[in-house]
Amino acid sequence: MVRMNPDDRREAIIAATLAVMQRQGIAATTVRDVATELGASSGLIHHYMTSMDELIAAAFERSAGADLLTTSNLVEQGQDPLEQLRFFFDSYTRSDGDSGMQLWLDAWAEAARRPELRQISQRLNKAWQQLICSIIEGGVRAGLMTCLDPVAAAWRILSLLDGLHLQEVAHSDSVTGAQVTKWSRRGAEIELGLPLGTLTEREPS
Amino acid sequence: MVRMNPDDRREAIIAATLAVMQRQGIAATTVRDVATELGASSGLIHHYMTSMDELIAAAFERSAGADLLTTSNLVEQGQDPLEQLRFFFDSYTRSDGDSGMQLWLDAWAEAARRPELRQISQRLNKAWQQLICSIIEGGVRAGLMTCLDPVAAAWRILSLLDGLHLQEVAHSDSVTGAQVTKWSRRGAEIELGLPLGTLTEREPS
DNA sequence: GGGATTATTGGACATTTGCGCAATAGCGTC
């Protein structure tokens, strides 16, 4: 194995871990699998990570954190709260395609037994909720949305999305991706008092 | 160990498995733990179950199926769709108390790798959705609820509940049990065009 | 009471896991 700068090596290990996690799930990810993916020895992983828990937490944070950042940046480019909300749904629904949602399922389940992972998933979920919450607050201020309790509404929109995605990932033929897209947007329209179609109809370009 | 009738023994094994699963989670449940819980040898478990997968699936079905039946029976006793919906929320929110929700989290995550478990969780989730759906259809027929798409609305109400519960179980200090109760009912009120408080206010007895 | 049936035992076995450690080898410095 080529000798690497510690920082780069650490990144490479995290990337390899993420690849294995996406392929096999968090629970089935082992040090040896990561080493094979990396093309290195298993001892090397422990030279950079003190425990399996830390390794998994770091990889999950990298992946889920990047998704959040992508969506967050896209939302910022929305001209008004309604467009921001549309961008949010576009981005959130897309990021699911590459099985990122199975990682979240694993993370939530493993949170009970892996403290470091738990901390990260909690922090990221709160950040997602806050992102939605700020969009709603903007929308209410601008008179575009109706909402008595933006904090609760944001948790509901996030939980609805997660709950629907969960069905899609765990039981693919119960709920399809198209239904998740349609139903979650319709749910947000109802939640925020928006006219039917506000979030689903594409405006002509 | 007392020699038992095969049917009773099978039940005892399932009960013991369930106890271990609730204590440690599905992923951390081992044959030896179940044997200890049962006060018997590990070989006995394999005399009744051909594989670990079957054992776990059977125990999960017992637990989750019983919860569904309890709620279903309670809903049936509601005099009108609104009361049925209130009973539904009462029952669904209560059953969560004894960490039944962590089992669901594990089941959804493990579904990707355990075919038998996946089949059961899918079937039960569909049944939950149908239970809600029939309440909504009754409510619309009676002119008590407003809903253009009961199938979608039922999936939304179920997913919202699951998504909120998920946060409570995985990250207990993000969302509390009281908030799950309040926010999910408020969500259903909005979804079904019910006046604020319809599902939350207790009518004087 | 004796024999057949089978519930139950308890350990063997191969595999896998996370982790540690002494040895090796690549890189920078003088």
Next chain:
DNA sequence: GACGCTATTGCGCAAATGTCCAATAATCCC
């Protein structure tokens, strides 16, 4: 070019896991 630092190796270890099986003992039937 020699030396020191450390990235990297690769095996060893103990613990845990699912599965299997020959031996044992309890129950039932005649």
